[in-house]
Amino acid sequence: MRSRDLNRVVIVDGYNDEPAGLGVPPYLDVYARYAAGTIWKYNSKVNISYYTIDEVRENFTEYLKIMNKSDMLIVLGGVSVPGSYIGGEPITEEEVLKIGTLIMKPIKVLGGPIARYGFCKEGGKKAKKIEHIKNLYDLVISGDIEVVLSDLLINDLGFDKIDPASRRTDYSIVKEASIRGARIVQDHPNYGLNLICEIETYRGCPRYITGGCSFCVEPLWGHPIFRTIEDVIMEIASLYNQGVTHFRIGRQPDLYCYLSNEVGEKEFPRPNPEALKRLFEGIRRVAPRLETLHIDNVNPGTVANYPEESREITKTIVKYHTSGDVAAMGIESADPRVIKANNLKVEPEDALKAIKIINEIGAIRGENGLPELLPGINFVHGLIAESEETYKLNFEFMKEVLDKGLLVRRINIRQCIPLPGTRMWEVGDKIMRKHKRYFRIYKEKMRKEIDRPMLKRIIPKYTILKKVFVETKQGNITYGRQVGSYPLLVAIPFEYHLRKFTDIIVIGHGYRSILGIPIPIEINIWNRRQLSKIPCFKEPYASKIIMNRPVRSIDELKEIIGDSKKLDYVSRYISFRE
Numbered sequence: 001m002r003s004r005d006l007n008r009v010v011i012v013d014g015y016n017d018e019p020a021g022l023g024v025p026p027y028l029d030v031y032a033r034y035a036a037g038t039i040w041k042y043n044s045k046v047n048i049s050y051y052t053i054d055e056v057r058e059n060f061t062e063y064l065k066i067m068n069k070s071d072m073l074i075v076l077g078g079v080s081v082p083g084s085y086i087g088g089e090p091i092t093e094e095e096v097l098k099i100g101t102l103i104m105k106p107i108k109v110l111g112g113p114i115a116r117y118g119f120c121k122e123g124g125k126k127a128k129k130i131e132h133i134k135n136l137y138d139l140v141i142s143g144d145i146e147v148v149l150s151d152l153l154i155n156d157l158g159f160d161k162i163d164p165a166s167r168r169t170d171y172s173i174v175k176e177a178s179i180r181g182a183r184i185v186q187d188h189p190n191y192g193l194n195l196i197c198e199i200e201t202y203r204g205c206p207r208y209i210t211g212g213c214s215f216c217v218e219p220l221w222g223h224p225i226f227r228t229i230e231d232v233i234m235e236i237a238s239l240y241n242q243g244v245t246h247f248r249i250g251r252q253p254d255l256y257c258y259l260s261n262e263v264g265e266k267e268f269p270r271p272n273p274e275a276l277k278r279l280f281e282g283i284r285r286v287a288p289r290l291e292t293l294h295i296d297n298v299n300p301g302t303v304a305n306y307p308e309e310s311r312e313i314t315k316t317i318v319k320y321h322t323s324g325d326v327a328a329m330g331i332e333s334a335d336p337r338v339i340k341a342n343n344l345k346v347e348p349e350d351a352l353k354a355i356k357i358i359n360e361i362g363a364i365r366g367e368n369g370l371p372e373l374l375p376g377i378n379f380v381h382g383l384i385a386e387s388e389e390t391y392k393l394n395f396e397f398m399k400e401v402l403d404k405g406l407l408v409r410r411i412n413i414r415q416c417i418p419l420p421g422t423r424m425w426e427v428g429d430k431i432m433r434k435h436k437r438y439f440r441i442y443k444e445k446m447r448k449e450i451d452r453p454m455l456k457r458i459i460p461k462y463t464i465l466k467k468v469f470v471e472t473k474q475g476n477i478t479y480g481r482q483v484g485s486y487p488l489l490v491a492i493p494f495e496y497h498l499r500k501f502t503d504i505i506v507i508g509h510g511y512r513s514i515l516g517i518p519i520p521i522e523i524n525i526w527n528r529r530q531l532s533k534i535p536c537f538k539e540p541y542a543s544k545i546i547m548n549r550p551v552r553s554i555d556e557l558k559e560i561i562g563d564s565k566k567l568d569y570v571s572r573y574i575s576f577r578e
Helices: 030-042 053-058 060-068 093-102 113-117 145-154 172-187 206-210 229-241 273-286 300-305 307-320 336-341 348-362 388-403 423-427 430-434 436-458 528-532 541-547 554-561
Strands: 008-018 047-052 072-079 107-111 196-200 246-250 292-295 325-332 373-381 410-415 464-474 477-481 489-492 500-509 513-519
Touching (some): 008 053, 008 093, 030 047, 030 072, 030 172, 030 196, 047 053, 047 060, 172 229, 300 307, 300 325, 300 348, 348 373, 388 436, 430 436
Parallel strands (some): 008 072
Antiparallel strands (some): 464 477, 464 500, 500 513
């Protein structure tokens, strides 16, 4: 087959989760968009079909036929920082093998973190190499998918003429591919609902000049390559014109270093507040009615070293973003020995300083019910020089944060996954295996004594959270989340309408989630179970209400339950429609 004969392409998105990028629904990362855009750049008439791995799973036999009728099949995915997911489940090793074995006719391409790092099934274990899979696919792209696909098409599908490890040296191909590939969003199952697109600003860690953190792959890219403000804005405009209203400015290790003039000169280059202002102003200009504009990674070392510039950037973000935003900070450890041995970003004193600066500006409550912008803290365990003392120091650090009245939106505690090319690859998982018992006890203690009190402080009982998207149910419990960078899980204690947005009133707190009731409270429609889950309507009040329906006013309701004080917090959210 020649490039000119390429008529039908199928992309199967197996989802990705990386330190600087998320593509598990409702997130759509860059891989599929860049791949489609590169093909359409070469030939705009190619029929490209996009499917998620969850869609394929639902009817594998039917999708097998679709894939086999294509001229090219592109399978994407890979997880290098595994987590728990609600919106979808990343592609498994068995599924990659199965697709590679059963698909015969088309050219088969494998891309994403799988092709680059292998399979990462769980934290604390080394990534598994993919040598046993390579012979099942015609092309395994360990480089940049848009670069390799472009080379492949230019060379008339001549595999022997291209390097599957080719990487971009600039964003020239991405510039057009990101715009042309935007239209695949309409094929995503979450399109028109809670679909949120990851937007890339640059790649590579500014700390590469010192080697970066021992476990991180970002420094392996070398000198950071920045996208221009204009290119980022044009991509967002294209996605917005295709109907996307939710965006996350991610895919970089430190947003506050975007377009810094000192990258490559200093471990902590001076931020460029004017560049961030132009970026966010431009996004709002081309997407005036966007519903979500959030950020991702922020280096606490940058904030601590340049407090005034960081304050200016934080003010810009709060001015133009949407509330409930999170600046994910990779503190990784509060143990000085671990920090030194792994070349981590920041000492505890500076980490605390960075948390304070973000709180100064971002802790005010926003329109959606959450604070405008809060830090998110990442800890990594299983690193060089870790000891039992490490766990104690990490807990004490977060206890100090709590005691000082500072707010932290999330505490992410994960086990290191040693990846090829990093210093931790040679160390492996022996440290994590040695400290497995410490880790379990420490994590439980952190959740009970830090997470829950912090969550109660951030989201007090009876707070209203707006526009929670109801996603799934397990038994009699329904789960939903607002759209955003690190959305808070909301548990509704009864069955409720799926795939709809609703406002929620908070009635309880878990460790990392909240218990909430949809509003308005339909007093004449909800069943006994639903009514009994509302604090002021517990049995036998729920039964009394049902026996006296229709209830037409608050006064009638007060007579039924016989205690007006019980209605103080919810009366304004009750509907009397029949």
